[in-house]
Amino acid sequence: MKRREFITLLGGAAVAWPLAARGQQSGMPVIGLLNSRAPGDAPQLLAATLQGLKDTGFVEGQNVAIEYRFAENQNERLPALATELVRRQVTVIAALGTPATLAAKAATTTIPVVFAIGFDPVQAGLVASLSRPGGNMTGVTILGVHLAPKRLELLHEVIPTARVIALLVNPANPALAETSSSLVLSAAHTLGLELHVLRASTESDFDGVFAKLMELRAGGLVIGADPFFTARQEQLAALAVRHAVPAVYQNREFVAAGGLMSYGASITDAFHLVGVYAARVLKGYKPANLPVQQVTKVEFYINLKSAKALGITVPLPISGRADEVIE
Numbered sequence: 001m002k003r004r005e006f007i008t009l010l011g012g013a014a015v016a017w018p019l020a021a022r023g024q025q026s027g028m029p030v031i032g033l034l035n036s037r038a039p040g041d042a043p044q045l046l047a048a049t050l051q052g053l054k055d056t057g058f059v060e061g062q063n064v065a066i067e068y069r070f071a072e073n074q075n076e077r078l079p080a081l082a083t084e085l086v087r088r089q090v091t092v093i094a095a096l097g098t099p100a101t102l103a104a105k106a107a108t109t110t111i112p113v114v115f116a117i118g119f120d121p122v123q124a125g126l127v128a129s130l131s132r133p134g135g136n137m138t139g140v141t142i143l144g145v146h147l148a149p150k151r152l153e154l155l156h157e158v159i160p161t162a163r164v165i166a167l168l169v170n171p172a173n174p175a176l177a178e179t180s181s182s183l184v185l186s187a188a189h190t191l192g193l194e195l196h197v198l199r200a201s202t203e204s205d206f207d208g209v210f211a212k213l214m215e216l217r218a219g220g221l222v223i224g225a226d227p228f229f230t231a232r233q234e235q236l237a238a239l240a241v242r243h244a245v246p247a248v249y250q251n252r253e254f255v256a257a258g259g260l261m262s263y264g265a266s267i268t269d270a271f272h273l274v275g276v277y278a279a280r281v282l283k284g285y286k287p288a289n290l291p292v293q294q295v296t297k298v299e300f301y302i303n304l305k306s307a308k309a310l311g312i313t314v315p316l317p318i319s320g321r322a323d324e325v326i327e
Contacts, residue, residue, distance in 0.1 A: 029282045030065045032085030032093045034100040036173075038072045041231035045271045049094060052275020058282060071099070073202075073228050075172045078103035086111060092281045094274050095139075097227040098175050101126065105137065112287045113137045114277045116270045118144025118225050119179060121292055130292040138287040140273045142295050143265040144225035144250060148180045149187035151248045151263050154300075155220045156191055157318055158261070158307075159246055162219020164194045168209060169224040172201040180224035203232065210243045221247040223254075230267065233257065246310055255301040255326055260310065265295045299323045 031053075035046070050060065058064040067090060069081040082103040085093055092112045095101040101115040105126060116139055121127045128134035130141075152165065167184045169177035181197050188195035196216055198209050213221060223229055223236060233249055237257035240247040247254075250264025273293050280290060303326045307314050319325055 028063060028065045029091040030067060030088070031278055031282075032067045032069065032088065032090035033096070034069050034078065034082055034085060034093055034104055035096045036071045036073060036075055036078060036099045036227050037097075037231050039068070039070050041073070042227075045096070045230075045267060048268045048271040049096065049275040049278075052272040052277075053279050054275075055272075056276050056279030056283075058279045064282065073172075073231070075099040079106060082107035092278050094278045096271065096274065099173055099227070101137075101139075102175065109136055111136065112281045113139070114274050114281060114287070115139035116142065116267075116274045118142045118176060119146070124175070127292060130294070132288070133290065133292060134288050136287055138290040138292055139277060140270045140293045140295060142267060142270045143298060144267075145176050145179050146183065147250065147264055147298065148184050148222060148224060151222050151250070151261075152184055152187050152193075152195075153191070154261060154263055154318070155222060155246065155248050156193065158312060158314055159219055162246075163192075164196070164216055164218045165220045165222065166196045166198050166213055166216065166218045167222045167224060168198050168200060168229070170201050170226040170228050171199045173226050173228070176224065176226055184222060184224075201228065203235070206232075206236070206239055210239050210245070213245055214243065219246070221245050223247060223249040225250050225264070233259070241306065241309070244310055246307075246312060252299065252301045252324070255303045255306075258303065258306050260303055260306050260312070262301045263298065265298055269297075270295045301326065 060066050071077040078099050086108045093104050095104040095113055095115045098117045101117050104113045113136055121141060126137050169180050171177055185195055198212055200206055200209050233251060233254040234257040237254050237259035241258040246260045248261040249259055251262050255262045300322045301324050302319055302322045305327055
């Protein structure tokens with residue numbers, strides 16, 4: 001879906017409240033959609049959420065209204081945006097991503113919240129258990145941050161001579177950044193690698209990150225799972241190609257754009273499930289009784305064209321394990 005089509009689909013965030021107001025006036029339930037991204041970022045993910053609603057019987061403007069709240073990649077705005085949705089008395093909040101989920105949790109203990117996150121919701125205190133959440137929150141977990149060590153291992157297998165590796169995290173999302181850093185630092189120690197943690201929370205940070213990679217003579221880059229990076233994975237892949245840096249991320253789109261490898265669960269599937277669960281709440285299900293879903297299928301992609309350009313020969317056992325090899 002192209003950006004223009006996406007904006008048409010939404011009707012623009014600015015008109016979301018009038019639509020929701022009409023929904024409340026006509027008796028339609030209202031979903032508050034809370035997203036750390038900007039409206040045009042990763043449109044396929046939001047489209048998957050809307051498709052999940054549709055597949056479960058709800059179509060925006062027909063029998064459900066949606067209030068969109070986008071933080072424009074400024075996570076500090078999320079608490080106020082979540083509070084706005086609570087004041088509007090929406091029927092359910094769909095919190096897309098870790099920062100949005102934490103903001104929704106802080107804003108309400110009564111309005112149902114359906115989340116998509118990349119870490120353990122029990123450990124984070126969001127739910128009592130995966131099978132019986134027990135409160136006003138449920139949703140979907142994605143194998144994201146905890147796969148970061150495996151991405152480092154794959155990068156090491158492909159370029160075993162590289163001793164210096166970098167990890168990119170988003171400091172504006174400390175829950176993911178700190179977990180990723182801890183896990184990957186531990187894995188790097190086990191593998192005998194020197195790991196440098198680099199940080200970026202705005203697009204203007206990217207040039208500095210790649211300049212630092214050149215300065216460190218880093219042999220590879222692991223990009224930490226983060227909604228901000230997912231929305232800019234094509235840009236990051238292009239920078240990795242331009243600077244000849246072997247890089248690994250979590251989504252196929254990164255590899256299709258020229259990145260060397262990806263290893264991770266399908267975020268699109270997770271967002272689709274958010275739509276399905278939000279629809280179930282609209283039908284009367286209680287979050288306390290809706291088990292947290294886990295997207296556990298992991299996909300591995302390699303771009304052999306990029307490997308060749310980087311002068312890397314991917315061992316046959318590794319390419320043989322890939323779900324898809326792009327040539």
